Amino acid sequence: MKVIIAFYLVTGQIICLGQSSQIKPAVLLKVYNDSVLMTDFLGVNGVYHGFAYMPEQIKKGMNDDDRNREFSRVKNMDLKIARTWYRTDWACGDNMYNDFNWETEKMKAFYLWLDKMKELKVDVAIQAGWWFTKDTYPWVIGKENTAIGPQPDKDPQRFAQWVNESLYQLIKVKGYTNIKYLVLFTETLNYPAGILPSGYTKPEYFYKVSKTIHDKLVKSGLRSLIKFVGPNSGSTDTAAWVGWSVHNMDKVIDIYSWHNYNGGKNNGNTPLEYAGWKKIVDVGRIKVKQTGKPFWMDEYGASRPDESVRSRADYGNYLAQAVAAFTNEGVQTSLVWLLFDQQYVAPLEVTTNKDSFYAGVHRWGLTKWPHDNVVDSESPYPAWYAFSMMSKYLGGRNHTKVYKTNSADSVYVVATQPNNKELSVMVVNASHSAKRIKVEFHQKINGILERHLYNPAKLEITKDATIIGSDKKIDIKNRSFGDELPSRGVAIYTTLK
Numbered sequence: 463m464k465v466i467i468a469f470y471l472v473t474g475q476i477i478c479l480g481q482s483s484q485i486k487p488a489v490l491l492k493v494y495n496d497s498v499l500m501t502d503f504l505g506v507n508g509v510y511h512g513f514a515y516m517p518e519q520i521k522k523g524m525n526d527d528d529r530n531r532e533f534s535r536v537k538n539m540d541l542k543i544a545r546t547w548y549r550t551d552w553a554c555g556d557n558m559y560n561d562f563n564w565e566t567e568k569m570k571a572f573y574l575w576l577d578k579m580k581e582l583k584v585d586v587a588i589q590a591g592w593w594f595t596k597d598t599y600p601w602v603i604g605k606e607n608t609a610i611g612p613q614p615d616k617d618p619q620r621f622a623q624w625v626n627e628s629l630y631q632l633i634k635v636k637g638y639t640n641i642k643y644l645v646l647f648t649e650t651l652n653y654p655a656g657i658l659p660s661g662y663t664k665p666e667y668f669y670k671v672s673k674t675i676h677d678k679l680v681k682s683g684l685r686s687l688i689k690f691v692g693p694n695s696g697s698t699d700t701a702a703w704v705g706w707s708v709h710n711m712d713k714v715i716d717i718y719s720w721h722n723y724n725g726g727k728n729n730g731n732t733p734l735e736y737a738g739w740k741k742i743v744d745v746g747r748i749k750v751k752q753t754g755k756p757f758w759m760d761e762y763g764a765s766r767p768d769e770s771v772r773s774r775a776d777y778g779n780y781l782a783q784a785v786a787a788f789t790n791e792g793v794q795t796s797l798v799w800l801l802f803d804q805q806y807v808a809p810l811e812v813t814t815n816k817d818s819f820y821a822g823v824h825r826w827g828l829t830k831w832p833h834d835n836v837v838d839s840e841s842p843y844p845a846w847y848a849f850s851m852m853s854k855y856l857g858g859r860n861h862t863k864v865y866k867t868n869s870a871d872s873v874y875v876v877a878t879q880p881n882n883k884e885l886s887v888m889v890v891n892a893s894h895s896a897k898r899i900k901v902e903f904h905q906k907i908n909g910i911l912e913r914h915l916y917n918p919a920k921l922e923i924t925k926d927a928t929i930i931g932s933d934k935k936i937d938i939k940n941r942s943f944g945d946e947l948p949s950r951g952v953a954i955y956t957t958l959k
Contacts, residue, residue, distance in 0.1 A: 488898040488944055491875040492868040493887060496905040499866045502756070503878060504794050505542035505858020506785055506849070508801030508828075509761060512546045512575035512586075517567060518811040518822065523833040531840065531925070532802065535829065537582050538929050539850035542858040544579060545587040545645060545760065545797050548572075549597055550624050551808070557600040558624060564631045568807070576638045583859075587643035587691060587797075588632075590625050590675060594647040595664075596656030597621075598671055614659040618671045622678040629684050639687075643717070645760070646672050646692035651703040653696065665703070668693070669710060676714045689716040694760055699726045701746030708749055717794070718750045721761035725784070731767035735780060735892060736874055739787035747792060756794035763799045763826060769818045772826065775918035778848025779950040782890045782916070785852055786874040789864055798849065803827035803834060829927060840925040848916040848952050851930050855886050855914065855954045873897055873947075885911070886956040891947040901955075902942040911936040911955035917948045 513519055514529045550558040552568040579586055591597030598621045599612040632638045650668050679685035692715045695703040701720045725738030750757045762784055764771050788796045803825050811822040818825045823834045828849050829842040857880025865877040872893040878886045891897045912932035936943050936955050947953055
């Protein structure tokens, strides 16, 4: 055993601390940079609603300084995809059979947000409504929570017309060609919302409405401009309804999606980490494999033991483990819930509930909403610094490749090739002690990597929310490099500037 003697001078006496255990060898992590797992990785993204100019936000104080701060964060993190709320009431008021009005206050507000997303090169996944079946039939004007009730002989056609006219206005007329995805509702088949038409099961009616949208867009020539994402199945360890969708809706759905929270179900109050997220991906990936189509984790996050878990610095490591599991298992993109805390629009503009809504502000984000009733409301949460680093440096445009890797000893590695030429390697130390690592490439590689380190024990939180910069250069020699990561640290080694 190697002996290390440490001496300290205390009150004039020299004290020997004695022997320490042998230094553990470095954890060996392998990157098979000659074996590509995925050729079209879309990056580390988020649910980010187009609310910045909405009257509900303006009423509570949202101003140009706040919006500029929000958009600068989107720019600096190089966000690739934002999934946003979108419902019929913005163009039709409280009855979807009203005439379409594409110049309402809320549609104009949405255009302003879309202008910024296009400027910042952020692609948009727009919702085809939010609640199913609630959003597919009209409500009585002036009678809150009183429904006319679904009319399956005509509602799907009218709803499909709204989707078709929305996409025509947004993409063709307004030129928002960055709207590339249509999300088919939210937790469509496993969350009760609205009245089910007589004579239908929920899956049957979901198929009917979705197929009607599909057919309408095919007929109008818009279908080729948009990819359908579904079934957006939620809160499940079994990718519930994904298998059903594969067998029944493969001619409609282009990208399969599902999600969960807390890494799956367990008997404790601690969220499951890498292994839990890997299991959630695997169970759905097997169901989707026969289609050859991509799949997304369309939401994820943690709420155990309570919402305070998301305000701790360790949450940055937790999200990095989730992203590592997703990426290594072939997920094309993942969208954190939420990118930012946000003040919601009607009908949730004053909601307070057990799901972290406070007077209409949903506190699930990585930064605070600037007019929320919280301390330092213009500042981010600690996990922002880990997440924004992943978003910026792991790529997601221009056919980003993901390489196969091999992790070990509670240390997880992800490797990508952004812009078809760069290299980024993320290493996540899931253990609660420092780890020495050695990253070994299968194919010869040379060069200098910049290290960006998220150390949850050493963070400076400021309202500038600056992306973590490089703290040292790493020289790749003999197909490998070594380093040491702190407890629960996350490092990205990259050629990207």
